[in-house]
Amino acid sequence: MNRLATKLGKINFNNPITVASGTFGLECANFYNINKLGAIVTKTITPEEKIGNPTPRIYETECGLLNSIGLQNPGIDEFLKYHVKEYKNFSAPLLVSFSASTIDEFAEMLIKLEKIDYIKGYEVNVSCPNVENEGLAFGIDAKIVYELTKRLSKLTEKELIIKLSPNVTDIVSIAKAAEEGGASSVALINTLLGMAIDWKTGKSMIKRGVAGYSGTAVKPVALQMVYKVYQALSIPILAMGGIQNYKDCLEFIYAGASMLSIGTAQFCDPCLPIKIINDLHNHFTQNNINISDIKGKVWGID
Numbered sequence: 238m239n240r241l242a243t244k245l246g247k248i249n250f251n252n253p254i255t256v257a258s259g260t261f262g263l264e265c266a267n268f269y270n271i272n273k274l275g276a277i278v279t280k281t282i283t284p285e286e287k288i289g290n291p292t293p294r295i296y297e298t299e300c301g302l303l304n305s306i307g308l309q310n311p312g313i314d315e316f317l318k319y320h321v322k323e324y325k326n327f328s329a330p331l332l333v334s335f336s337a338s339t340i341d342e343f344a345e346m347l348i349k350l351e352k353i354d355y356i357k358g359y360e361v362n363v364s365c366p367n368v369e370n371e372g373l374a375f376g377i378d379a380k381i382v383y384e385l386t387k388r389l390s391k392l393t394e395k396e397l398i399i400k401l402s403p404n405v406t407d408i409v410s411i412a413k414a415a416e417e418g419g420a421s422s423v424a425l426i427n428t429l430l431g432m433a434i435d436w437k438t439g440k441s442m443i444k445r446g447v448a449g450y451s452g453t454a455v456k457p458v459a460l461q462m463v464y465k466v467y468q469a470l471s472i473p474i475l476a477m478g479g480i481q482n483y484k485d486c487l488e489f490i491y492a493g494a495s496m497l498s499i500g501t502a503q504f505c506d507p508c509l510p511i512k513i514i515n516d517l518h519n520h521f522t523q524n525n526i527n528i529s530d531i532k533g534k535v536w537g538i539d
């Protein structure tokens with residue numbers, strides 16, 4: 238019996254641990270057997286190549302990380318021509334993260350990605366600017382998330398994960414829009430917004446000023462969002478935000494997560510996802526439980 242077995246909407250996974258988009262690369266295969274991951278999630282791919290934002294674009298704070306990488310990636314055509322093949326020989330299910338500036342562009346990308354049979358699903362990054370809506374992020378508008386998801390869900394039978402931005406007033410309404418649009422699962426959270434300034438000189442630590450904030454500090458924020466979304470939705474949740482060890486994973490499972498992404502914490506220890514898989518396995522075995530025994534079963538709340 239595999240106690241770690243889990244499922245998102247359409248895929249069964251050997252274990253619930255995957256890697257957060259943009260925080261993992263195939264070079265990790267030099268450190269551990271990446272087939273042991275529950276799934277592999279790529280860095281977000283966009284319609285055209287992006288060279289990323291000017292440096293400095295990463296800064297470590299007391300308890301988290303600021304990044305302003307700017308979705309640096311080779312663009313979909315280059316990705317499909319060269320990079321995607323590198324994932325072909327790995328048995329861990331491949332989930333491709335992608336993003337665009339209009340709904341049509343998202344759809345065009347999905348049509349291209351559908352041609353690759355070993356891509357098992359998609360993580361749709363809706364934190365990027367929508368040029369048809371004054372450059373505001375797709376993910377802040379429930380109606381747009383619904384329209385985007387509806388369009389994409391008609392184009393694929395594969396796992397369709399909508400990755401939500403936490404920079405909204407009501408994450409539940411956005412998550413519901415994704416569910417109603419036909420998403421098979423939702424992922425949360427992407428980075429919060431943050432900033433750091435050198436107190437001696439007043440200089441911004443990040444060239445672009447405002448950056449995405451991730452790591453330890455964001456865990457309580459992510460946890461309450463996962464909890465609220467689980468209460469309101471029927472589709473499964475891929476949770477992330479500040480996970481550092483198997484105990485953090487258990488908190489997210491109690492809040493309602495079916496699967497978990499390890500992100501920023503890998504920068505301290507690239508082998509952390511494997512350690513967490515082993516620790517979770519030991520915990521479940523010692524307590525004679527599996528994920529479904531505890532999923533969403535947080536208690537002590539009035």
Ligand SMILES: Cc1cc2nc3c(=O)[nH]c(=O)nc-3n(C[C@H](O)[C@H](O)[C@H](O)COP(=O)(O)O)c2cc1C
Pocket residue numbers: 257258259260280281302304306308334362400426427428450451452453455477478479480498499500501502
């Ligand atoms: C350096 C860096 C790059 C990231 N790039 C992406 C990206 O390309 N696409 C995406 O959806 N999220 C990206 N993220 C967000 C992570 O996937 C994740 O949602 C977020 O960092 C929260 O998890 P964590 O606190 O465990 O890192 C990035 C995060 C970091 C730190």
